[in-house]
Amino acid sequence: MRIAVPKNLLALDNILPDEPLLMMGAGPVPIPAKVAAANGIVINHLGDTMAQIIEQVKVMSRYVFQTEAGHILGVAGPGSAAMEMAVVNLVVPGSKVLSVCNGFFSNRLAQMAQRVGADVVQLNIENGISASAQLVEQYIIQHQPQVLTIVQGETSNTVYNSELAAIGAIAKQHNCLVIVDAVCTLSTMRFDMDEWGIDAVITGGQKGLSCIPGISLVGFSAKAWQHIEARQDQLKHWCLDAKLADQFWYKKSYHYTAPVSGILAIHEALRLVCNETLSVRFERHLRCSQALQAGIEAMGLDLYVKPQARLNSVVGITLPQGIEGKALLNTMSKRFKVEISGSFGPNIVRIGQMGEQCRAHNLFRTLHAFGASFNILGSKLDLPAGMAALEGALNQFEFSEGL
Numbered sequence: 001m002r003i004a005v006p007k008n009l010l011a012l013d014n015i016l017p018d019e020p021l022l023m024m025g026a027g028p029v030p031i032p033a034k035v036a037a038a039n040g041i042v043i044n045h046l047g048d049t050m051a052q053i054i055e056q057v058k059v060m061s062r063y064v065f066q067t068e069a070g071h072i073l074g075v076a077g078p079g080s081a082a083m084e085m086a087v088v089n090l091v092v093p094g095s096k097v098l099s100v101c102n103g104f105f106s107n108r109l110a111q112m113a114q115r116v117g118a119d120v121v122q123l124n125i126e127n128g129i130s131a132s133a134q135l136v137e138q139y140i141i142q143h144q145p146q147v148l149t150i151v152q153g154e155t156s157n158t159v160y161n162s163e164l165a166a167i168g169a170i171a172k173q174h175n176c177l178v179i180v181d182a183v184c185t186l187s188t189m190r191f192d193m194d195e196w197g198i199d200a201v202i203t204g205g206q207k208g209l210s211c212i213p214g215i216s217l218v219g220f221s222a223k224a225w226q227h228i229e230a231r232q233d234q235l236k237h238w239c240l241d242a243k244l245a246d247q248f249w250y251k252k253s254y255h256y257t258a259p260v261s262g263i264l265a266i267h268e269a270l271r272l273v274c275n276e277t278l279s280v281r282f283e284r285h286l287r288c289s290q291a292l293q294a295g296i297e298a299m300g301l302d303l304y305v306k307p308q309a310r311l312n313s314v315v316g317i318t319l320p321q322g323i324e325g326k327a328l329l330n331t332m333s334k335r336f337k338v339e340i341s342g343s344f345g346p347n348i349v350r351i352g353q354m355g356e357q358c359r360a361h362n363l364f365r366t367l368h369a370f371g372a373s374f375n376i377l378g379s380k381l382d383l384p385a386g387m388a389a390l391e392g393a394l395n396q397f398e399f400s401e402g403l
């Protein structure tokens, strides 16, 4: 053997902190104990046990996506793999794609469409506002795209596209398939695949669903699935070929070795969503996020996006002069063992409000760590006012005992 055994290896115990940090950034997010336990199990990826689990994952996904007949497929991979699965299966090389771009992740969808050889028109939305259905309609009429891509929530700059229902309806009139990235929003706020006429929905495990990273779901409408089945050209992507993935997800046979632990974990995450019900879960997310926002403002800080276009799943906070994002994040994690996220551009930091992040105890600890870190760094905030505003807002919440 030419390569020697590596020296000075550390066990994970010597690398990880003694107490896990509280993950309050833009993902991954904390996972419930049932999800963590499921992720520790490996079973046969084929056979009756797995078939029963897959069946339930599909049924529960249809509820979470709000689709009666949507074709559900899982992906071993990040949210980006699910984005790519939707894009490569629906976008035919040489066809026209309209990409509504609000930021980093919606741009990624445009890049993926370019890479499959589409003629991509980008509709760049002004910073801090939702894409207007009227403007999207103008672009659809002008460019006649076969596929439109858009995000429900733009995690990178905390903008929310509020007119998806109208955009879906317009696209339908013009026979254009709609791909929606709902990675950070699914199960945190309303999403109605069938009612809005969405043809492909994308989600990842580690955000709205409060599951592990690396397992993702895609839902295709009946129309999208017909389009996929009718395609004559061979996809360049083997792993992401929906017709091959269908072998595993609908025909109990082999595509690639399924990420069994991840599927068990997402089964539990979906089951917890079903137990809670979507309406209660949406209410919990809304109330928690609004209470956090009230607390942040009461301390004397500004939120980055105006209320009309503000994403609740990830809250963006403008950094005041004299405070550096990195120093703030460092202080929060070192002194308080709470992690939040920096930014991909604007001068903001971001606090996640997805899944288990929306619990009262996590909110109090995070807001305290946040405000106290500003004070430590010499930017004096009214921390008691912030904590009182959070407390006051949470107490008005009718499900407050469920937090």
Ligand SMILES: *Cc1c(COP(=O)(O)O)cnc(C)c1O
Pocket (backbone or CB within 6 Å): 027, 078, 079, 080, 081, 105, 151, 153, 154, 155, 156, 181, 182, 183, 184, 204, 207, 213, 214
């Ligand atoms: C995080 C995120 C993604 C990408 O997910 P990965 O698992 O990092 O690939 C895509 N879209 C949105 C809106 C996201 O928030």
